[in-house]
Amino acid sequence: MASHTLYIRNLNEKVSLKKLEFSLREIFNENGFPVKNIQTCHNIQLRGQAFVVFDDSVELDQVMDTLNTEYVLGKPLHIQRAKKESDLLLKGTDKFNEYITKEREERIKRRTGKDNSKKRSHEDDEDVDNDENKPNKKRMKEIVPNRILIITELSDEVTQSDLIELFEKYKGFLTANYVSVRHVGLIEFQNESEAVECYKSLGEIPLVKGKKCSLTFAKK
Structure with missing residues (x-):
């Protein structure tokens, strides 16, 4: 970290x-x-950035506390400690621009990495829904819907009623046929x-009589 550079x-x-x-x-x-x-920075794509090297006696924390968000030419300053040695900044514009470009590329790379991580996390959430009662989007694509639902793993206490x-x-409910021996119910809708x-609405794992059951579409 540059000891006297912001x-x-x-x-x-x-x-x-x-x-x-x-x-x-x-x-x-x-x-x-x-x-x-x-x-x-002279590069037009990197305008709006600068490095300031201070006298050794200056406390950088005090500079940041005093002037961070202070308006200069109509815009608030965003100040932080520089990560590189200040010597680099004194060797000319070309190296400075090269340094800034590299820093910018690294920031983009880090940001892209975070975005990809969020995307992967989002995809994982779709594969394993946090709410286990709701239909999984990926699984929904594999299921062939029709107008008859089948509910299984019902407890002994469940009745057709x-x-x-x-x-x-x-909406559209027609009948509910319960096969008590197999603990299975067939639920028919109009369409x-x-x-x-x-x-x-009910999800893949609805509760019936306090017990989790399995709900899906009957095979055609």
Whole structure:
């Protein structure tokens, strides 16, 4: 980390570099923070950034506490400690631009990596839904919907009346046939779309008589 260098961004890109450097030097000097060198970027794609090298006696934390978010040429300063040695900044614009470009590429790479991580996490969430009662999107693509649902793993206490009570509140419900020996119920709707709406509402693992059961579409 550069011991006496600050990295500043969010600078006004519409003014000349000369005016920008003058304004930065002025605000730092006026607040008692002697400036040794200011390096701004000439590359138009990297405008709005600068490195400021201070006298050894300057406390950088005090500079940041005093002037962070202070307005210069109509924009608030975003100040942080520079990560590289200040010597690099004193060797000329070309190396400075090269350094800034590299820093920018690394930031983009880090940001892209985070975005990809979020994307992978989102895809994982689709494969394993946090709410186990809701239909999994990936699995929904593999299921062939029709107007008859099948509910399995029902407990011994479940009756046909319980199934009717559970499903009759959904639009298009016709009948509920319960096969007690197999602990299976067949639920028929008027059409496929109404059966799908019921399935989406109840989810893959609805509760019947306090027990988790399995709900899907009957095979055609």
